[in-house]
Each structure stands twice: as C-alpha cells, then as structure tokens.
Amino acid sequence: MKMTWAIFLTLFWSFSLFASPWESFSQPNRLSPEAIGSYANGCLLGAKALPLNGHGYQVLRSQNKRYYGHPNTIAFIERLSSKARSELRTHILIGDMSLPQGGRFSSGHTSHQTGLDADIWFRLADTKLSSAQLSLPKPKTLVDMSAYKLSSANWDNRHFRLVKMAAQDNEVARIFVHPVIKDKLCSLEGANRDWLRKVRPWWGHNYHMHVRLRCPQGDANCVDQKPPPKGDGCGAEVASWKPAKAHNVKTYRGSKTNTKVEKSATSTTVKVKSKPKKFLPRQCTQLIDHSK
Numbered sequence: 001m002k003m004t005w006a007i008f009l010t011l012f013w014s015f016s017l018f019a020s021p022w023e024s025f026s027q028p029n030r031l032s033p034e035a036i037g038s039y040a041n042g043c044l045l046g047a048k049a050l051p052l053n054g055h056g057y058q059v060l061r062s063q064n065k066r067y068y069g070h071p072n073t074i075a076f077i078e079r080l081s082s083k084a085r086s087e088l089r090t091h092i093l094i095g096d097m098s099l100p101q102g103g104r105f106s107s108g109h110t111s112h113q114t115g116l117d118a119d120i121w122f123r124l125a126d127t128k129l130s131s132a133q134l135s136l137p138k139p140k141t142l143v144d145m146s147a148y149k150l151s152s153a154n155w156d157n158r159h160f161r162l163v164k165m166a167a168q169d170n171e172v173a174r175i176f177v178h179p180v181i182k183d184k185l186c187s188l189e190g191a192n193r194d195w196l197r198k199v200r201p202w203w204g205h206n207y208h209m210h211v212r213l214r215c216p217q218g219d220a221n222c223v224d225q226k227p228p229p230k231g232d233g234c235g236a237e238v239a240s241w242k243p244a245k246a247h248n249v250k251t252y253r254g255s256k257t258n259t260k261v262e263k264s265a266t267s268t269t270v271k272v273k274s275k276p277k278k279f280l281p282r283q284c285t286q287l288i289d290h291s292k
C-alpha cells in the first residue's frame with residue numbers, strides 16, 4: 001500500500017513539475033502574427049482568438065483556452081464553417097486549436113504548438129449545443145474500434161463532404177483521420193482524387209479530424225513538414241495500417257514513448273527510431289523568460 005502511494009506521489013509531483021508553462025498565458029502576446037518553429041516544437045506570436053459566437057461553428061471546452069490560432073487558421077475555420085452551414089446545413093464543432101501563445105499543452109497531443117493545427121469533430125451539430133454540452137461534449141466516433149471497421153450508424157455522407165471541403169482549401173497541408181475513415185473516403189471518391197493525398201491516416205482520429213495548415217507565407221521561422229507522399233494514399237498504403245491481430249486494435253493508440261513509429265507506404269514494416277532531443281526556438285524561450 002505504502003509503495004503504491006509512493007508511486008502515486010512521484011507521478012503527481014513529476015506531473016506538476018513538468019506541466020507546460022504555456023498553459024499559464026491567458027492572453028496572446030502583442031507581437032505581429034508569426035508561427036515559430038515546427039508543429040510539435042514551437043510557439044505563436046500575435047495569436048487571434050476564434051470568436052466564441054461565430055457563424056456555422058461552435059467552440060468546445062472553451063474553458064481550456066485552446067481556441068487561439070494564427071490569423072490564417074481563424075480565417076480557414078470561418079471559411080469552412082460558413083460553407084458547412086450553407087452546403088451541409090450543420091454547425092461544425094471546433095475542438096483543440098492552440099493556447100494563447102501556442103506552445104505545448106500540458107495534456108493531450110504534442111502538436112498544435114504554432115497556431116496552425118485545429119481539431120474538428122465528426123459530431124455534427126445540426127441543432128446548436130447548449131453551453132453545458134459545449135463544456136463537457138460527448139464525442140461521436142466514426143470507427144467501431146474493436147472491429148476495426150466503420151461505424152455505419154454514425155457515418156453520414158456529410159463527413160465525406162466536410163473532409164473534402166477542408167482538404168481542398170489551399171491553406172491546408174494535411175488532415176489526419178483514422179485509417180478506417182481514410183479507407184472510406186478512398187472508396188467514395190471517383191476520378192477527382194488529388195485532395196485524398198492530403199488526408200493522412202493516423203491513430204486516435206476516430207472522432208475528430210486534425211487539420212494542419214501550411215506555414216503562412218513570409219513566416220521565415222516556421223518549419224513546414226515535407227509534403228505527403230505522391231498519390232492518393234489509398235489501396236496498399238491505407239491497408240498497411242490494419243493491425244495483424246484484433247486485440248491490437250483496442251489497445252494501440254500510438255507510441256507514448258520517446259520513439260517515432262513510421263509506417264512505410266507500401267509495406268507493413270514498422271521502423272522505430274529514437275528522436276533527437278528538441279530545442280525550443282529562441283523566440284519561444286524568450287516569451288517564457290519575459291513572462292517570469
């Protein structure tokens with residue numbers, strides 16, 4: 001029993017010690033807008049807040065203050081929402097974007113640091129959610145996780161149209177969805193397959209898509225990702241994600257350790273390599289130093 005408490009306290013203290021300093025900013029800085037660093041190691045100057053009362057969307061869990069972004073991201077969400085409102089007759093639900101000055105969240109995903117990532121839920125709000133529902137929202141998964149197949153009860157063809165709309169936006173570099181969802185999108189598209197290249201399979205994206213914008217023009221300190229591999233990524237590539245054993249489906253959520261799992265486009269081999277230690281860009285460490 002004593003031992004369990006000791007472990008608990010150690011975990012508790014290490015969590016408090018390493019809770020992200022970025023969570024303590026309650027406002028954006030007043031610098032001109034610039035995304036600094038890479039999606040998973042950077043920060044954001046001159047962030048804009050997504051208005052909490054906008055047209056065609058609603059903001060989830062605004063109490064977490066993750067509704068900030070680069071002005072390009074705010075403009076993208078407003079563009080997509082107003083299209084979704086008129087063409088899909090719904091409101092889209094906006095999950096995590098970035099903190100007021102970007103940087104690392106103390107919990108959850110490691111990206112979203114430069115104000116260019118936004119999670120958009122697959123649950124569509126045909127009727128607007130109440131503020132209580134927004135602060136404690138219930139997700140809607142599009143994947144039957146234990147069977148590794150699409151949840152046909154929750155699938156709506158508007159999901160296809162929404163992901164396609166987002167992918168066809170010029171500012172969008174990538175969209176992450178669960179491999180089962182990517183496979184469904186592949187099967188529904190006909191000849192116009194270019195946009196599918198931007199839709200990348202990744203674990204954990206069964207109830208939301210993660211939209212990633214490219215670096216804004218002129219942001220010299222913003223680090224883009226390499227473009228996705230050529231082609232639509234359908235067929236062999238998406239099939240390679242299917243776990244060999246059914247029990248892996250339930251448990252596998254991606255690596256939490258300091259390793260990177262890369263799936264090759266054509267085979268099922270998984271390469272595991274250590275990540276080099278990351279150093280935060282100077283402009284970001286300055287933000288933290290000035291706040292002390």
Ligand SMILES: [Zn+2]
Nearest residue numbers: 109118119210
């Ligand atoms: Zn995300």
